[in-house]
Amino acid sequence: MKPVTLKEIAEQLNISVTTVSKALKDYPDVSKKTKGLVKELAKTLNYKPNTFAVNLRTKESKTVGLIIPVIVHHFFSNVIKGIISQAEKKGYLVIILQSNESYELEKKQIDLLLSQRVDGIIISLANGTADFSHLNQIIDQEKPLVMFDKIAKIVQCSKVIIDDRKAAYIATQHLIDIGCKRVAHFRGALLPQNSIDRFLGYKKALLDNNLPYDPSLVYICECGDMSFEEGKKNAKQLLKDHDDVDGIFINTDLVAIGAMTEFNNQGVKVPEDISIVGFSNWFMSSVISPTLTTIDQPGFKMGKTAFKQLYKEIQAIKNNKPKRPKTITLETKLIERESTEK
Amino acid sequence: MKPVTLKEIAEQLNISVTTVSKALKDYPDVSKKTKGLVKELAKTLNYKPNTFAVNLRTKESKTVGLIIPVIVHHFFSNVIKGIISQAEKKGYLVIILQSNESYELEKKQIDLLLSQRVDGIIISLANGTADFSHLNQIIDQEKPLVMFDKIAKIVQCSKVIIDDRKAAYIATQHLIDIGCKRVAHFRGALLPQNSIDRFLGYKKALLDNNLPYDPSLVYICECGDMSFEEGKKNAKQLLKDHDDVDGIFINTDLVAIGAMTEFNNQGVKVPEDISIVGFSNWFMSSVISPTLTTIDQPGFKMGKTAFKQLYKEIQAIKNNKPKRPKTITLETKLIERESTEK
DNA sequence: CTGAAAGCGCTTACAG
DNA sequence: CTGAAAGCGCTTACAG
Structure with a gap:
């Protein structure tokens, strides 16, 4: 069963392709009668416009690209959901790619999306990304670009973030x-x-409270992938290095949960011996034991907001207006739970 | 900065568009010298073929559609990852849609994907889907279709599943x-x-062990969405209805975790009072307390396998060969943890 | 109110 | 080895 074309409808009705096209799009200069006939036949033949041809003519794909470091991740999968739900409302489809925290892959994927002629791109950067020419390439082509969560301040595009320092x-x-x-x-x-x-927020809080800042208390993740295992590893190291730490602020809930697991294995009690605050408010943080105090990061809303901004810019460009990059900061809040109960 | 076209390259080199096109695609009937010149200029101009035009000619989009009931879900997000990673290897992009467990939405989304002319569709059905004409529509158009996890046996297409009954x-x-x-x-x-x-697997195990099957012990989820809250609700109801239940087999880890939370709140001990087995092996099941015994369901592999099968069928159709639907069953295994430790 | 024509940017069968 | 021409299926400025 081959897809039906405008030509076939035109032939069956003995009118021109032009008129069929116009009738289907409700142009005012087509008679009511013709419109009726065309629409009816289109429906019975189950006509669907060939997107390839439409895209080629209109130079729009009604498709946007999304590049994300990891998909299996509570925060990011919520963002995806937010973006998709908002895109659907506006009739846009979303192509999703996973950069795996790799700069090389990220670069390739942007090339792919550009050659696919998506109407815009939403991205959260890989941990490995330090050079931004691949992003500027998007901007040079006058394609809307929105960054969220992991952004590069220096790139001139819209951003949806939280106030990480404050949080x-x-x-x-x-x-x-x-x-x-x-x-x-x-x-x-x-x-x-x-x-x-x-x-920086961590450091400032210490100093504002007249607590010394000690670099040996700051643990870096070398592997590039903030994971459960990383949390265990850091916790193990910390117990070796220090015996006086009584609180930890951890970058991501998943890492915090890894750390708590290690502490539990070694008989260190949370919160009695060490209090812990995570970041992101993953669902599992509310069901583990002890439940984890954390910063709620609005993933779904971030996704929605990012698409909305992208959409605005797509419209602006369509109407030959300047797209004016904008930085939108969403609210976060502290969720107090058992891991800091004293 | 407008995208570069074949025409511009041709004009700059004073040769025809035909030759440029052939040179870039390494046709054997173009001289080495010409090929060299064309490729060099294409590179310096950063030429990227216009996908819209290519698609229109070749009638392929190198894009597949994926419809999934929920994205923020450990199993499904792993499947997404599997599909995307495999698709990338073959140069395919993936458009992802979320049906939200709604039949209506699922139907609309299939229409969308078909009019987008994707090369194939991968789907896990919504809980609400009981009619399959929207799926048969895909098959009628001779578009490859692969179902996974939540399938309809009656639809004639490839399927990637596990042996749910056995598990x-x-x-x-x-x-x-x-x-x-x-x-x-x-x-x-x-x-x-x-x-x-x-x-059915649950029931058969009871009967094979000479235990009576009691329908009042089977709890249905009316809301259509297997969630944490559902687990709490069912657990609460169960405690009201029965005081002799000593084990529960629960359809999904998330629901099991909801149930365990409710039991914990009411002072019912797992596994001492009630033992629990979940299904799917969500990451969080290994870090909650008690850790949850469950059935490991290979999400990532399922995604990979689904795309591989889809790809085979896309190739088959391209070569005018029959596509032969196939059902692939992946292995599962029981993961014993604390929730069933006696 | 209707339609012929040009064109979006590519690919490919065909002629030379 | 090179290129003119047709055509994929649509949209739209223009003529009548």
Whole structure:
């Protein structure tokens, strides 16, 4: 069963392709009668416009690309959901790619999306990304680009973020408020902006409370992938290095859960011996034992907002208006749970 | 900066578009010298073929569609990852849609994908799907279709599944082996084939062990969405209805975790009072307390396999060969953990 | 109100 | 080895 074309409809009705096309799109200069006939036949033949041809003519694909470091991740999968749900409302489809935290892959994927002629791109950067020419390439082509979560400040495009520094400050302040005197930090990879900002928030909270900042209390994730295993490893190392740490602010819930598992294995009690605050509010943080205090990061909303902004820019470009990059900061909040109960 | 076309390259080199096109695709009837010139210029101009035009000519989009009930779900997000990683290897892009367990949405989304002219579709059905004409529509158009996990046996297409009945049998048998005499079952929604099969496996295990099958021990999920809340609700109801249940086989880990949370709140001890086996082996099942015994379901592999099969069929159709639907069954295994430790 | 014609950017059968 | 021409299926400015 071959797909039906405008030509076939035109032949069956003995009218021109032009008129059929116009009738289906409700052009005002087609008679009601003709419109009726065309629409009816189109329906019975189950006509669907050939997107390839439409795209070629209109130079739009009604498709956007999304590049994400990891999919199997509570925060990111929520973002995906937010983007897809919003895109659907506007009649857009979403092509999803996973960069696996690799700069090389990310670069290739952007090339792919550009040659696919998507109407815009949404991205959260890989931990390994330090060069941004592949992103500027998107901007040079006047394609809308929206970054979220892991962004590059220097790139001139719209961004949807949270105030990582402030959130980290609040998380650390909470540990201090409940009495912690030696607060460590598992900061994740070195490069990503949000990792830097969270670290700065942690440091500022210490200094504002007249607690010394001790670099040996900051644990970096070399592997590039913030994972459960990383949390275990860091926790093990911390127990070797220090015996006086009474609180830790950890970059991601998953890592925090890894750390808590290690502490539990070694008989270190949370929160009695060490209090812990995570980041992101993964679902599982509310069901493990002890439940994990964390910063709620609105993934679904972030996805929705990112698409909305992208859509605005797509429209702006269509109407030959400037697209005006915008940075949108979403609210976060501290969720207090058992891991910091004193 | 407008995208470069074949025409521009041709003009700059004073040769025809035909030759440029052939040179770039390494046709044997173009001189080495010309090929060299064309390729060099294409590179410096950063030429990328216009996919719309290529698609229109070749009638291929190198894109496949994926419809999934929920994205924020450990099993499904692993499947997505598997599909995307395999697709990338073959140069295919993946458009992802979420049906939200709604038949209506699923139908619309298939229409969307078909009018987008994707080369094939991979789907896991919504719990609400009982009619399959929208799926047969895909098959009528001779588009490859692969179903996985939640399938419809009656639809003539390839399927990637596990042996749900067998897995459920093993799960239930495990509960009986450790001494359970009154085993309940949270079966999830009524319609999906895997829900039916798991129920049948549960029932058969009881009967094979000379335990009576009691329908009042089987809890159905009316809301259509197998969730944490559903687990809590069912657990609460079960405690009201029965005081002699000593084991439960639960359709999905997330629901099992909901149930364990409710039991914990009410002072019912797992596994001392009630032993629990889940299904799917979500990551969090290995870190909660008690850790959850479950059936490991290979999501990533399922995704990979589904795409591989789809790809084979796409190739077959391209070469005018029959596509021969195939059902592939992947292995599962029981993961014993604390929730069934006696 | 209707339609012939050009064109989007490519591919490929065919002629030379 | 090179290129003119047709055509994929649509949209739209223009003529009548």
